[in-house]
Amino acid sequence: MSCSRSPPSAASPGAKARGPPSAESGPGPEDRTPVRPSEEPTLTDTRLTWLPNLVHLDDLGPYPAQTSELTWKGFACPRFTLETARAIAADTQRAASQLDDPSSWQSVHVVGDRVEIRSAAQTPASASTVAKVLEADSDGLFHIGSNSWVWSELDDRNSSQTAEQLRQMRRTAYPVTGPERWCVTFADYGWRMVLLGVLPEIVHDWDDDLFADFYTAQYTEAISSYTLTADSAAEAYAAARRHFGAERAGIDPAATVMPLAFPFHEINSTA
Known part of the structure; x- marks a missing residue:
């Protein structure tokens, strides 16, 4: 189980070898017929249309979320309520505990009214490292794993x-x-x-x-x-x-x- 890892990158060398799908290069209509319109997400753009959805990370989820028209390398950029963040936290922490080597794993932790993304401990005695602290956006929702995790719409x-x-x-x-x-x-x-x-x-x-x-x-x-x-x-x-x-x-x-x-x-x- 390795769903909530980031796609392979220099920052996560042990991540699961399942990177974002890349468009096949080719002449002619390929350049004018994108299957998924994608732009670099600007998550604070007030013009975005946020709609209710269900998303998952491979076999984690599905989770109720809101998604917009923006994607990251073809993957969804969802946002979640604090209640759903707690469910994601429980699932990602449980998945981390089942790994022989969780060094490349990232898990969610809810601390009060904020959400933390932590890289898992290399050994039980090591302290987890906080990779990112997420504050709620203007609508009170949290953008967990946007621009880094392989979220998919169910x-x-x-x-x-x-x-x-x-x-x-x-x-x-x-x-x-x-x-x-x-x-x-x-x-x-x-x-x-x-x-x-x-x-x-x-x-x-x-x-x-x-x-x-x-x-x-x-x-x-x-x-x-x-x-x-x-x-x-x-x-x-x-x-x-x-x-x-x-x-x-x-x-x-x-x-x-x-x-x-x-x-x-x-x-x-x-x-």
Whole structure:
């Protein structure tokens, strides 16, 4: 069990060999079709749309959280309540106690109303070293492991066909409807959305096998997608999150909800 380690880096040489997924380099459409729009996160940006979500670190979690449109090397940058921070602390400390050599492990500790990230002791007699002290943000939430841990949004939908179609389209110079038209594809859980990819919108031609297969995969797997006009993939995703948050604000997370948006549902990018 090694979920809450940072990805491999010079600062964590013993971390699990599971670094962030890297984009495959290639000419042509690869440069214009990011699967996950990513920017260097500015966690204090007031323009971020924070939505409720569930996240996990491999087999630790899932934990209730809020996520925004920003990612770190493709991984989520969640924030948590103090109560959830205590649950993460218990899990990461328990995982550290089960390691033969926890020297590269980081665990969470809640001290009063603050959260500490500590590097685990090399031996039982050594004192743990505090790597970072986290204060609550303006909303009273804690950004645990943002920009360093491999947090993933929980997605237990069977989206393998859709994911494969996204990969195929990413590598294909397929016909698009326009340079500023985007398709934001996501697993729709009613109260939360899990991004699968953002690509230029494909021409709606049922005679084209690529479009037909992409639509069928989404429909079969109950995957949703928004189509909209935006200046970039990142702006398209931000607009999709704003629309989703406004439309789904009243849905109970405990309710069983079928996807409310079907493939290629048109939305207003200025909403």
